[in-house]
Amino acid sequence: MDDLPVTCFTTITQETIKGYIRKAEKFVVYAKPAFYEEEMKILLEAAEKGVRCDIYFDKGDLSVRRGFGDANALRKIREQEELPETFYYHLKDRIRLAFLIVDDVVIIFAPNIKAFENENADL
DSSP states (O other): OOOOOOOOOOOOOOHHHHHHHHHHHSSSEEEEOOHHHOOOOOOOOHTTTTTTTEEEEEEHHHHTTTTSSSSSHOOOHHOSSOOTEEEEEEEEEEOOOOEETTTTTEEOOOOOOOTTTTOOOOO
């Protein structure tokens, strides 16, 4: 029983997520329907420091149009002359939940819809 992982429920905000990514030492695996520009910037910065970043997001633009992220996040990837060696992105069908794995921490959450952010910033 002592070997069981610690589980807790907490409030997760964009600032919390960005903080975890900034503290990453080995790897980040982040999946959600779509990303925001600021998230992508921080992920690219982590990859430039040598942190392996595997990013999964929904194919097409439907998730962006539904408000789960913004097109600027994709532009951030395209604007790079050369993506860092440790940055990998994967397009998948029908991603509806979000999870973030940073080294030995796993966070699972329902992604925020941009239209409701002003009402409640918590994820």
